[in-house]
Structures are given as structure tokens and as C-alpha cells.
Amino acid sequence: MARVTLEHVTKRYEDVTAVDDMNLEIEDGEFVCLVGPSGCGKSTTMETIAGLTKPTEGTIHIGDVDVTNLPPKDRGVSMVFQNIALFPHMDVYENISFGLRLRKYDKDEIDRRVDQAADIVQLEGMLDRMPDEMSGGQRQRVAIARAIVREPDVFLMDEPLANLDAKLRVHMRTELQRLHKQLETTIIYVTHDQAEAMTMSDRIAVINAGELQQIDPPLICYNEPANLFVAGFIGSPSMNFVEGELAEDGFRSEWFDVSFDPSAVEGVTVGDPVTLGVRPEDVHLADRTESLSTATREIPVTTDVLEPMGNEVFVYLRLADGPSRTMDQDVAGASMGELLMSLDPDTPIEEDQETSVVLDRSSIHLFDTRSGEALAHGIETLAEQPRGDDTTPTEAESDSYS
Structure with missing residues (x-):
């Protein structure tokens, strides 16, 4: 687990400012949702934390380490994307263990971590299945297990439920809340779905046009919105x-x-x-x-x-x-x-x-x-x-x- 701190983070693409002077502090073990309309800069913010994008200005700390210029593999983070991106020619065990095998982990340690992750996301008995033999929710759980086995300090989730049907999204929201409670790990979750943000997060960071509008617990954002944008965006x-x-x-x-x-x-x-x-x-x-x-x-x-x-x-x-x-x-x-x-x-x-x-x-x-x-x-x-x-x-x- 680790605290994540963004200090005056700005990301520009030529004449477009995707993230504008972002100051954000996420506590150790906290579940924070970055929420806002499409194109508001929430995914870009997450990419700067992951190291997939380098900020134009500002610094990023994970724990006590300045990771602004570190590559993704050295940041102690794991990501789950909207596109599940499993290897279709590998079974569940091979998909989950791929990152560990790439890093030359011992076979016994790989088995231990895979079994533990499969138990957490309820994939027992499915480790020999191929991705095309599984439902969308099961494949998403494989992707989450693949992130869990790395035992990261921070989980980064970029709209991981967006491609699921409505009933399955509700089920997976509950599963993610259980996962957070069990792992007690810092989770940063990007979504445009305010229902996901309201039901899962300890705090919501509302972003618009690259600027942080408000970061507070869900009911504070709902009952005491900081401005017109938050008032109009939160609540359905x-x-x-x-x-x-x-x-x-x-x-x-x-x-x-x-x-x-x-x-x-x-x-x-x-x-x-x-x-x-x-x-x-x-x-x-x-x-x-x-x-x-x-x-x-x-x-x-x-x-x-x-x-x-x-x-x-x-x-x-x-x-x-x-x-x-x-x-x-x-x-x-x-x-x-x-x-x-x-x-x-x-x-x-x-x-x-x-x-x-x-x-x-x-x-x-x-x-x-x-x-x-x-x-x-x-x-x-x-x-x-x-x-x-x-x-x-x-x-x-x-x-x-x-």
C-alpha cells in the first residue's frame, strides 16, 4: 500500500491542455474514483501516475518515492484496462502468471500467487480454461487477478467495467468493493459512470476540462457540491x-x-x-x-x-x-x-x-x-x-x- 501525491501536474499536447495544475493526494489504502465527462482528463491523469505518460510539469510521488521519471515497471503499480486484453492462446493460469513468468519468478512462488489471486476473484477450478470459454465477467476477473499477482502498492483501473452489460456491471462493482476490503490496497479508479463512483469510492475526484473541481466523500459531493459543474454532474x-x-x-x-x-x-x-x-x-x-x-x-x-x-x-x-x-x-x-x-x-x-x-x-x-x-x-x-x-x-x- 502507498500514498499517491500529485503536485501541480500538468500535461499538454501541443496547444491542448489535458491536465491543468492537478493537485491530488490519495491516502494509503484509499479507494478514489476519478470521475468526469469524456475528454475531461481523468484517463490522462491516471496514465501519468502509471508512467505511461510523462507530465509536462509537476511531480508524482508514490509513497516517499518521486516516480515522475521512473518507468512503469519500477512504480509498484498494476493496471486493469477497459479492454480486457487477455492472450487468447493462453489459458487462465498462463494469463494470470504471464507477468511473473516474464520476471523469472520461482515456479512455487508463481503457483502460490496465482492460487491466492484466483481464490480472491473466485476463479477456482477455472485455471485451465481458455478465454473464449468464459463469460465477460469471468474474463474481467482474470484481468484483475493478473494485476493482483504482482502484489502492487497501487491498483490503477481505467473504466474496467465499461464493456460489460448493466447487470454484470452491478455485480462486478460489488466484487471490486469486496476486493478492496480484502486487499486493503490503494485503488485509483477512472470512470464516467457516477453510479460506480458513488457506490464504490471512499472519495470522488470530480474533474472537468483537466481541472480538479472537488474531491470529497460521495455524499459530500452530492449534498454540498463545490460548484455548478459538480452539482449538475453528480446525481441522476x-x-x-x-x-x-x-x-x-x-x-x-x-x-x-x-x-x-x-x-x-x-x-x-x-x-x-x-x-x-x-x-x-x-x-x-x-x-x-x-x-x-x-x-x-x-x-x-x-x-x-x-x-x-x-x-x-x-x-x-x-x-x-x-x-x-x-x-x-x-x-x-x-x-x-x-x-x-x-x-x-x-x-x-x-x-x-x-x-x-x-x-x-x-x-x-x-x-x-x-x-x-x-x-x-x-x-x-x-x-x-x-x-x-x-x-x-x-x-x-x-x-x-x-
């Missing part, structure tokens, strides 16, 4: 966003207002553009909020599209006279007059139904529209008035909904 479906401004009595937008004391929000002043964010599960039907003590005032909406998902129903809502959702709008389309709400599947609701919703103040996020940085997570403590007054709009406030 995405967070709703509504653009507006900071007014003397709180948040004001074309669609609805939320009152609170603006002086309690640092970094912006009255008149500055701010973006309100709220997740679909924190949007509630107004007539079903008896137990919600932190509700905003009611917001009139019209239901648009219903998407039954089995355990929940996603309901697209048009705000006031907002347009219907179009195919090129993403989920966070509230700036265009839309909210997405998540409901219990037994909730009676129909398309084109006029109703009202409220937002859970404790789960409302505020962001600086210009910089994208988070300003507040939860605004119920900022309200100037108790809910009894807040839920009764003044005549002027009522006009803002018309």
Missing part, C-alpha cells in the same frame, strides 16, 4: 437549476421567488446574478407536505411528461407559461421554465394537470452564476420570517407568479 437525474438574482428579500427569478436574508450569503451582493439549485427529490407536491417544516411558498406548475421508473416517477413540470421540454434540453432545464420532480409511484398525478409544488429549503443550493462557485447549501436558517408568513405571499409577490 441532474439537479434542477433556475437562474435569477439576489434581491433584498432573497432569491428572485422570472418563475418564482424564495425569501431569505441575503446578508447571510457571502460572496455576492443584492443585484448579483445567482443560480438556485434543487434536486428532483426535494421538489414536493404542495398538498403532500404536512411533515415538511422547511417548505417554500407554493409554486404553480403544470405537469408535462411522466416517466415511470418502477420505484419512482419522474415528472417534468412547466413553470407558469413555460414551454414544453424539447429533445435538446437536458434535465436541468429549469432556466427555460421547467422543473423535474421525483414522486412515489403510487402518487395520483396525470399529464397536463395544473397543480402547485414547494421546494425543501433545507436542500436548496445557491451558486454564483458568474463564477459557478457554491454560496449556500440549505437556506432554511436564512429565512427572515417563519413559514406561516413565508407561505402567504404578498400582493406584489402574487403578481410575480402571474
Whole structure:
């Protein structure tokens, strides 16, 4: 096991900056996921750690050793790739032991390591099989066992489950968590699948355009996103966003207002553009909020599209006279007059139904529209008035909904 430290790592390809001033510290024995959209620089970051790519600037340490200029074989790392890349003419034993045989390990030591790795990834009795006789999940376990036998300080996994079907990916996520618990080895895992990142990792490093946006435990990234990008990327479906401004009595937008004391929000002043964010599960039907003590005032909406998902129903809502959702709008389309709400599947609701919703103040996020940085997570403590007054709009406030 070993700590991995990246200090001001930058990687440029001519006029393209793939990784920009990356500072990252991964603790000994930690499972960290590098997550972000395609082309964000997560795989390039991993390749610099592995030694497959040399950084343009910065240093990389594994443990106490500066490995920036060391070849991959001397870094004490093992990699598992998206492309399983087994030797088709070798059986499972030969595939797993290939690296050890190449390094002239003793036969008894090779057998010990192969048997131990096969036991860990549940390949007992399969060592004489050929790759084309195995399922995709079994072949992926062979690739993982091939990495385990080297007994590395650090495992590097670059989207190893991407080519598996959905059911098998869920199964292999569980297997990788068991593997980490059993080996207690540092694992750095690259994925664009936030479900993998949320369920497996001790911390998530969210990357966009080569820059580290946030590194925190999964629930911190979900509940306290550092900026608009993290808020929109982490969580499925995405967070709703509504653009507006900071007014003397709180948040004001074309669609609805939320009152609170603006002086309690640092970094912006009255008149500055701010973006309100709220997740679909924190949007509630107004007539079903008896137990919600932190509700905003009611917001009139019209239901648009219903998407039954089995355990929940996603309901697209048009705000006031907002347009219907179009195919090129993403989920966070509230700036265009839309909210997405998540409901219990037994909730009676129909398309084109006029109703009202409220937002859970404790789960409302505020962001600086210009910089994208988070300003507040939860605004119920900022309200100037108790809910009894807040839920009764003044005549002027009522006009803002018309």
C-alpha cells in the first residue's frame, strides 16, 4: 500500500491542455474514483501516475518515492484496462502468471500467487480454461487477478467495467468493493459512470476540462457540491437549476421567488446574478407536505411528461407559461421554465394537470452564476420570517407568479 501525491501536474499536447495544475493526494489504502465527462482528463491523469505518460510539469510521488521519471515497471503499480486484453492462446493460469513468468519468478512462488489471486476473484477450478470459454465477467476477473499477482502498492483501473452489460456491471462493482476490503490496497479508479463512483469510492475526484473541481466523500459531493459543474454532474437525474438574482428579500427569478436574508450569503451582493439549485427529490407536491417544516411558498406548475421508473416517477413540470421540454434540453432545464420532480409511484398525478409544488429549503443550493462557485447549501436558517408568513405571499409577490 502507498500514498499517491500529485503536485501541480500538468500535461499538454501541443496547444491542448489535458491536465491543468492537478493537485491530488490519495491516502494509503484509499479507494478514489476519478470521475468526469469524456475528454475531461481523468484517463490522462491516471496514465501519468502509471508512467505511461510523462507530465509536462509537476511531480508524482508514490509513497516517499518521486516516480515522475521512473518507468512503469519500477512504480509498484498494476493496471486493469477497459479492454480486457487477455492472450487468447493462453489459458487462465498462463494469463494470470504471464507477468511473473516474464520476471523469472520461482515456479512455487508463481503457483502460490496465482492460487491466492484466483481464490480472491473466485476463479477456482477455472485455471485451465481458455478465454473464449468464459463469460465477460469471468474474463474481467482474470484481468484483475493478473494485476493482483504482482502484489502492487497501487491498483490503477481505467473504466474496467465499461464493456460489460448493466447487470454484470452491478455485480462486478460489488466484487471490486469486496476486493478492496480484502486487499486493503490503494485503488485509483477512472470512470464516467457516477453510479460506480458513488457506490464504490471512499472519495470522488470530480474533474472537468483537466481541472480538479472537488474531491470529497460521495455524499459530500452530492449534498454540498463545490460548484455548478459538480452539482449538475453528480446525481441522476441532474439537479434542477433556475437562474435569477439576489434581491433584498432573497432569491428572485422570472418563475418564482424564495425569501431569505441575503446578508447571510457571502460572496455576492443584492443585484448579483445567482443560480438556485434543487434536486428532483426535494421538489414536493404542495398538498403532500404536512411533515415538511422547511417548505417554500407554493409554486404553480403544470405537469408535462411522466416517466415511470418502477420505484419512482419522474415528472417534468412547466413553470407558469413555460414551454414544453424539447429533445435538446437536458434535465436541468429549469432556466427555460421547467422543473423535474421525483414522486412515489403510487402518487395520483396525470399529464397536463395544473397543480402547485414547494421546494425543501433545507436542500436548496445557491451558486454564483458568474463564477459557478457554491454560496449556500440549505437556506432554511436564512429565512427572515417563519413559514406561516413565508407561505402567504404578498400582493406584489402574487403578481410575480402571474
